[in-house]
Amino acid sequence: MNHELYLWDLQAELCQSLGNPIRLRIIHSLKEAPKSVGEISAEMGLAQPTASRHLSVLRANGILTANRKAQEVYYEIANQKVMEVCEMMRSILAEREAQRLDLYHYFQGESLSLKTKEMPYVPQHVTP
Numbered sequence: 001m002n003h004e005l006y007l008w009d010l011q012a013e014l015c016q017s018l019g020n021p022i023r024l025r026i027i028h029s030l031k032e033a034p035k036s037v038g039e040i041s042a043e044m045g046l047a048q049p050t051a052s053r054h055l056s057v058l059r060a061n062g063i064l065t066a067n068r069k070a071q072e073v074y075y076e077i078a079n080q081k082v083m084e085v086c087e088m089m090r091s092i093l094a095e096r097e098a099q100r101l102d103l104y105h106y107f108q109g110e111s112l113s114l115k116t117k118e119m120p121y122v123p124q125h126v127t128p
Contacts, residue, residue: 013061014061014062014063017057017058017061017063018085018086020054022044022046023057023058024086026040026044026051026054026058027058027063027077027082027083028086030064030076030077031083033076034074034075035076036072036074036075037052037072037073037075040055055075058075059075062078063077063078063082064077065077065078
């Protein structure tokens with residue numbers, strides 16, 4: 001298999017594992033410190049088997065590592081670049097939502113972030 005194609009496949013698998021809101025919440029929950037399955041399931045309001053399934057997907061894709069301490073297994077982020085990617089995605093989404101809000105207010109005759117009545121920047125995928 002072509003090495004470049006293999007990397008694209010790996011990237012798609014990684015993105016697919018990040019494409020679940022529960023998994024993203026778990027990742028953000030682990031931002032500060034490792035947590036056990038019990039702590040994660042309680043914090044997320046999930047049944048422990050459900051949390052374990054999501055943790056298994058994240059672990060299988062190299063996003064999390066697991067370490068056993070006595071009777072508990074603690075999960076942590078394997079590479080802090082994952083957090084950087086997640087934060088970057090959230091920043092992009094926040095910018096996009098701010099642009100939509102500007103556009104909405106523009107068409108309502110208001111202007112929140114603009115001091116003039118100039119048309120706000122509209123990404124090509126957004127149509128008024």
